[in-house]
Amino acid sequence: MASKITAPTIDDVARQAGVSISTVSRVLNRTVPVSDEIVAKVQAAMRDLRYTPRAAARTLATARTNTLGLVLAELVGDFFSPLLHGIESVAVQNGYDLLISTAGRRGPHNQLPHSFDKHNADGLLIFAGCLNDDGVRDIHSLGVPMVLLHQMPPDNLPIPCVTIENKAATRALVEHLIVRHQRTRILLLTGEPGNEDGYWREMGYREALERYNLPTRAELIAPGHFDRRIAQATMERILRERISFDAVFTGDDEAAVGVYAALRAASLRIPEDVAVVGFDDQSLAQVLQPALTTVHVPIKQVGIQATHSLIQLLQGKQPEALTLLPTTMILRSSCGC
């Protein structure tokens, strides 16, 4: 395209080194022993010519792209960086490139972004919220290797899934509020409908209340959507309606930001008037004043594990069907500790 002088090909290298292209290919791929002498000559020729093999040609010949496709919902937030970081580290370590794509923000779709058919990547890493069950089924039926992150496969399809322990951690957190800090009217800010993390966190919340014979009041369950603005709006409404509460489980840390803002605007003190706890332990959590009590999520590990599983799949091995990464409660000051 840009340069008129066509880049050197394997033929150029072969000619320059006085060998056949198969030999060049062999030193390139170390697939078969080649005499040291020739290896040296070939490598010299490659260096001279500044030769680099054309990825497309190899792919066409081998039917492997050496590329992992990453499908994400939205490239936002504190969450996404460590995840990608984890994925990237094991991908490069295993010689894979990373092709990135976002599914757009309109919620789960039933198709991949059009560029992502099975021929651009050897396998797919699919984050929750990108593909609905139909979409997952479809890709799977095409025989595309894939692993799901924070989302269970439909119909018990044998698709590896990597996610985190949500329910028990939430229950422990809410019980902490009840037992340690004598809170009885605990507000729950939910995730978006269909979000599995949100679903299990809600289950954990309900279990904790039940366990201590506290009523589950409908007016104490409201949308937070793991979003600071939505959480703030919800809190403002609840304050306006004078619904009484003495604690709030914000669903995630991002939502906690909105909760803090609303509470501060209403001159309510944290944790004296209202205890606040989040989930994720994003880097934000330590910055908030008072520092946020939350649950640590090993998000980088999620990326690492998922990528490992995918690579195992590509190697014909059988990865763990479900990897449930442990989470741990982080007590800071916003709960009253």
Place this chain on the structure above:
Amino acid sequence: MASKITAPTIDDVARQAGVSISTVSRVLNRTVPVSDEIVAKVQAAMRDLRYTPRAAARTLATARTNTLGLVLAELVGDFFSPLLHGIESVAVQNGYDLLISTAGRRGPHNQLPHSFDKHNADGLLIFAGCLNDDGVRDIHSLGVPMVLLHQMPPDNLPIPCVTIENKAATRALVEHLIVRHQRTRILLLTGEPGNEDGYWREMGYREALERYNLPTRAELIAPGHFDRRIAQATMERILRERISFDAVFTGDDEAAVGVYAALRAASLRIPEDVAVVGFDDQSLAQVLQPALTTVHVPIKQVGIQATHSLIQLLQGKQPEALTLLPTTMILRSSCGC
């Protein structure tokens, strides 16, 4: 690989539709008019067979990958998400995929990550801190279309560069501290050596002091490296050494987090005892207490502009050599306003 049954090719579609492969290719690429009737037949066949063209084959035939390579230093921080978001939006809009790669954290390298030769991507987006001057020269001499982000090309090479206005904004910010808030001993936390943003911010700082005949004291210039931990360590040292100061320009918002922590630990009040200002306007800035006065950086725009420039380059057009995006001061409470 995974599926034994080889995926359908253009030949299968042609056979099924009763036409030649060129015709199929034509309806695929809309390069030449095809009769409606045949278009319909071909599309039906494609749908039946669940056909998707092999990207590698097209690439080999056309010498185009339809992929943009993104070279980043580290996938961390608030900074990176909006940048990637901007890049991604214009990439997909123009039919490009995104291949991501990190250069590792060991500072600028003189080579691309090995997977990133010119044959994997049509062009490269290179973020500051990934490639040193030698590296940039090298890639450029290969004729690879590229644009630099937050980094100027060496030797006045004609490589488009997209960056932001650092110096004037910093000067205005520091002058604000001087004029509005009567600060005279203003600490500067610098970026890493070689970081261009940091360099220009330091220049702005110096100009502001000069302009108001304030001395530039060596002990008031110390490393922050745009990193909260390093900034915090530096602040702790400065407090320990009882160096006197009444304000600090933290270099960026991330460093401001460390500064806040150190000042709080020393029971110094912001802004009464020490005024603090940052740079970037990351989402953190509003979360900090007191809310951080800073400079807004249109980081998503940087991504958008850079990608536009790269695409222009790929289209043979001549993009702006240097795009300097404007920044604006955001007055919040940490400066005393």
Place this chain on the structure above:
DNA sequence: CTGTTAGCGCCTTCAT
């Protein structure tokens, strides 16, 4: 408007 054919650059049997 449609079909035929020659590559694109590399890997991979198959010989040697």
Place this chain on the structure above:
DNA sequence: ATGAAGGCGCTAACAG
């Protein structure tokens, strides 16, 4: 240990 030749799937002239 090395060379020769076919083919991966698609596009792009070139005919018709």
